[in-house]
Amino acid sequence: xxxxxxxxxxxxxxxxxxxxxxxxxxxxxxxxxxxxxxxxxxxxxxxxxxxxxxxxxxxxxxxxxxxxxxxxxxxxxxxxxxxxxxxxxxxxxxxxxxxxxxxxxxxxxxxxxxxxxxxxxxxxxxxxxxxxxxxxxxxxxxxxxxxxxxxxxxxxxxxxxxxxxxxxxxxxxxxxxxxxxxxxxxxxxxxxxxxxxxxxxxxxxxxxxxxxxxxxxxxxxxxxxxxxxxxxxxxxxxxxxxxxxxxxxxxxxxxxxxxxxxxxxxxxxxxxxxxxxxxxxxxxxxxxxxxxxxxxxxxxxxxxxxxxxxxxxxxxxxxxxxxxxxxxxxxxxxxxxxxxxxxxxxxxxxxxxxxxxxxxxxxxxxxxxxxxxxxxxxxxxxxxxxxxxxxxxxxxxxxxxxxxxxxxxxxxxxxxx
Numbered sequence: 001x002x003x004x005x006x007x008x009x010x011x012x013x014x015x016x017x018x019x020x021x022x023x024x025x026x027x028x029x030x031x032x033x034x035x036x037x038x039x040x041x042x043x044x045x046x047x048x049x050x051x052x053x054x055x056x057x058x059x060x061x062x063x064x065x066x067x068x069x070x071x072x073x074x075x076x077x078x079x080x081x082x083x084x085x086x087x088x089x090x091x092x093x094x095x096x097x098x099x100x101x102x103x104x105x106x107x108x109x110x111x112x113x114x115x116x117x118x119x120x121x122x123x124x125x126x127x128x129x130x131x132x133x134x135x136x137x138x139x140x141x142x143x144x145x146x147x148x149x150x151x152x153x154x155x156x157x158x159x160x161x162x163x164x165x166x167x168x169x170x171x172x173x174x175x176x177x178x179x180x181x182x183x184x185x186x187x188x189x190x191x192x193x194x195x196x197x198x199x200x201x202x203x204x205x206x207x208x209x210x211x212x213x214x215x216x217x218x219x220x221x222x223x224x225x226x227x228x229x230x231x232x233x234x235x236x237x238x239x240x241x242x243x244x245x246x247x248x249x250x251x252x253x254x255x256x257x258x259x260x261x262x263x264x265x266x267x268x269x270x271x272x273x274x275x276x277x278x279x280x281x282x283x284x285x286x287x288x289x290x291x292x293x294x295x296x297x298x299x300x301x302x303x304x305x306x307x308x309x310x311x312x313x314x315x316x317x318x319x320x321x322x323x324x325x326x327x328x329x330x331x332x333x334x335x336x337x338x339x340x341x342x343x344x345x346x347x348x349x350x351x352x353x354x355x356x357x358x359x360x361x362x363x364x365x366x367x368x369x370x371x372x373x374x375x376x377x378x379x380x381x382x383x384x385x386x387x388x389x390x391x392x393x394x395x396x397x398x399x400x401x402x403x404x405x406x407x408x409x410x411x412x413x414x415x416x417x
Contacts (some may be wrong), residue, residue: 133383139272140377152384161358162385164364166358166392172271172346173339178280181331189316192288192294192304205291209284219277220348225274229262237263264350268360274346274360282338286331293327294320329404333397340393343368363389 099137138145156162187208191201198204211219228235235243238260241247247258263269297320305315343364346354353369354361361369367389371382 005210023407113150130383130386133380134387136380138380152381153388155381156384156388161366162357162363162388165354165361165363168271168354169340169342169362170279172275172342172360172362173336175271175275176282177335177339180279180283180286180335184283184290187287188290188294189320192291193312194299195312204328205288209288211281212285214281216281216344217348219281223273223277224349227263229260229264234260236336237261265356267356270350270356270360274349277345278342282335286335288328289331290327291325292322325404325406329401332400332404336396336400337393340389340396363392 078332087239133145135147135149136145137148137151191198191204226235227237229238241261246263249256249258251257301319302315305319310318341364342362346360346362347365347368350356350360352365352373354365363385367382367385370376370378370385
């Protein structure tokens with residue numbers, strides 16, 4: 001029988017395809033739902049667990065603040081927070097080391113204490129007491145004194161004998177120091193020159209330095225006996241000159257009389273002898289200091305200069321002398337300080353007053369004469385003279401430092417600023 005078009009039966013294969021196409025979206029939805037469920041569950045679990053973990057961490061942090069040495073562990077699914085206590089054995093070791101250092105420092109103070117005590121008693125306190133006395137009127141055998149302000153310093157400024165003694169000191173020091181530095185520099189360069197290679201350098205150094213080991217008092221008395229004048233006993237210097245037929249001619253009542261030389265009657269000879277003794281005693285010391293400075297100069301500088309064709313004079317002038325500037329500054333300052341304190345040789349060489357005509361009386365000799373001799377014993381004015389010598393020494397040292405400092409470094413510093 002024939003059927004209608006709308007009621008015509010479809011083939012079985014087509015029906016299957018239609019059914020599968022209808023069922024696919026439902027299956028995909030189910031698969032998506034099945035896949036998304038564990039993720040949602042995880043997110044729900046994490047959202048639930050996060051506030052709990054945060055609360056645990058906050059509690060642990062509070063416990064840590066209250067008890068810092070207690071371990072704190074807050075464990076999350078992905079992270080963990082831990083705090084380890086300090087290592088107690090290391091702290092104990094540090095305490096032991098610190099205790100040992102303090103005990104060692106105490107022993108250091110114990111060994112330094114004798115020097116500090118002696119320095120304070122015999123150096124610091126006399127210096128402070130001298131400064132105090134310079135403002136008083138203490139003199140003679142009195143033990144009481146009154147403060148007079150700056151009267152002693154006004155007197156010092158107006159005292160021609162002090163300025164005369166200061167001039168004598170500068171003259172003697174200058175005549176002594178210029179040849180001292182020149183000869184010491186020449187000898188130090190010769191004995192340190194590798195190209196000369198002088199034999200017996202150690203022996204020459206010892207012989208040149210040996211006069212510095214003698215005491216100034218013994219040297220002054222030695223030269224006083226050599227050049228002294230006595231009507232009955234002829235000095236060795238006069239004996240030698242008489243053997244050569246050389247004698248001094250003196251006029252007595254219009255007649256010429258030959259006699260021994262009275263060397264210390266001459267101002268030029270007396271000043272020259274004091275300068276010579278100072279030079280002879282100290283040029284060896286100056287030479288040793290300069291040689292020590294030369295040894296600090298790098299030998300490579302001299303080697304490169306020789307390779308470039310420089311001779312000994314050029315290496316000395318362009319390498320040695322410029323690099324010895326700090327040593328020269330040290331020598332000049334220390335020599336100026338020693339020159340201002342020159343006392344024993346001019347004091348003992350003649351009459352302890354600076355004869356002849358007070359021309360070898362230095363500032364320290366004048367200070368000693370005012371404070372301790374001639375029956376005056378003016379301790380207050382003697383203290384003012386000491387303070388004046390101190391001020392002059394500082395000014396002289398500053399002048400030397402100003403003229404010998406390295407100008408190139410100052411320019412670099414100013415340029416850097």
